[in-house]
Amino acid sequence: MADTTARPGLDARGFIAREGSPDLVPGPFRPVVAAARDRLAGVFGARLDSAYLYGSIPRGTARVGRSDLDLLVVLREEPADADRAGARALDAALDAEFPQIDGAGTLLFGRARLLSERERYDMGWFLACLCTPVLGEDLAAHLPRYRPCSLLSRETNGDLAARLPRWRERVAGADDTDEARRPLVRFMSRHLVRTAFTLVMPRWNGWTSDLREMAEAFAVYYPERAGQVRDAAVRGYEPTGDPAVLGSYTDDLGPWLAEEYARVHGVKAPPPGRPEQGL
Template identity: 60%
Template sequence: MTHRGLAPDGTIAREGALDRVPPLFAPVIEAARTLIATTFGPPGGPLPDRPGRPPRLHSAYLYGSIPRGTALLGVSDLDLQLALHHEPTETDRADARALEKALDDAFPQIDGVGILLTSRATLLSDLERHDLGFFVACLCTPLLGPDLARDLPRYRPTTELARETNGDLALLLPRWRARAADAATDTARRTLCRAVARRLVRTGFTLVMPRWNGWTSDLTDSATIFGDHYPARAPQMRTAATLARTPSPDPAALDPLLEDLAPWLAAEYATVHGTKTPRP
């Protein structure tokens, strides 16, 4: 039983589980499990057809709406995190892209596949303890291999967690603006609009997370909780939540987010929580 996404001891409860996967998505998950093991090798062992090759895969995880049980047929994407025994190589990335395409082409239930590749050492590092470590421990659902959450702490909705998860918004603004200027197709503009809107809603939520004292990944709930603390900015955040679900190719939809909401949010975040520890 959870309250505001928290376990009885006040720590953030893991939000997904395999038994929450909607039945229509179950074949997608089984295919992903098989293809990951075939492509990257079974966790802890070499590829069966290449016995001399060192093992690549430590563990694999689901995240997003499918393991939360809120996925929409033909709309939601499949999100996967692979923990490797080594830092990802170009070969690993090429294999992941091929796996993404194979799953996306095979299943009309999903609209796209995204695979994150990260080394086990990075996920367990002190630097990533309150960012990628939190992501694996609380937002990811184990699919294959040993669960890295066993080697990570229990997390609470603190200002440290807020700072290390979303305290780098100011660094993203120049990149987003450059991508907006270069976006030449409706597809590119929709992709950017969705990414920007999602990040702003999640950042808005974590800005107020310690005061609200809880956790949610639901975008509508996140916008509402933010708006309760910043009513003057509530309409903009509701718009961002709408665009995160149904992105628009119209620059007039994205521009207010990039030029008004995002700069304000970055400055307010730095004032309230500070900025994220710099990464290499």
């Protein structure tokens, strides 16, 4: 049964409130955001439908020299190879030009796919609740309001079991250096904490994007795994290059979490033809 206690991240009617705002962008990051916004039309031209910020920068929690710039770009048609190459070039240029960010990443989606029924509780929710519009029509107007429910849990993070084989391949193929392993630890830590949180989200009945708050919400319901998830939350912000950490993710915490997720919420069916994002 869901906990009916009012939680952070919900509006007065119990819907997940949209996080982030242009007004919350910290001063040091405003030139980066302005440059990205100004260059998007040059990269994508008439194919550009709309663009959004997400992550710590629009939430106002970004750290100079430590946080990355995260963009979601929606195109009028499905992304082509030229679009992906343009996005990579834009990311590299912004990262090289602005020392206040530690990398940049652009997600590309076609408008029809993003607004499709299949994406309604995944990328649709992501845009409507976690993204801040910076260019074009705000497509959130075409999407429903969202509550912390089991369907949302399954559709956002119910694919961990399918990801684990790819994670193991990436770990096995990485150079044997701390520098090579740290990005993997950072990404996997964040993904596992978010999956752990959405496992309990309907019971906790709220939303947060803060990794430490996510870990504490999870700990209420799974105290036996709380220490692992709390440690992962710390590494999501301050990653190490310890190979034992990656092994624990792919061979212990990850498989357990995937199995428990399937038991509680079910497994997300892979969308046909959807471009793979991330690891």
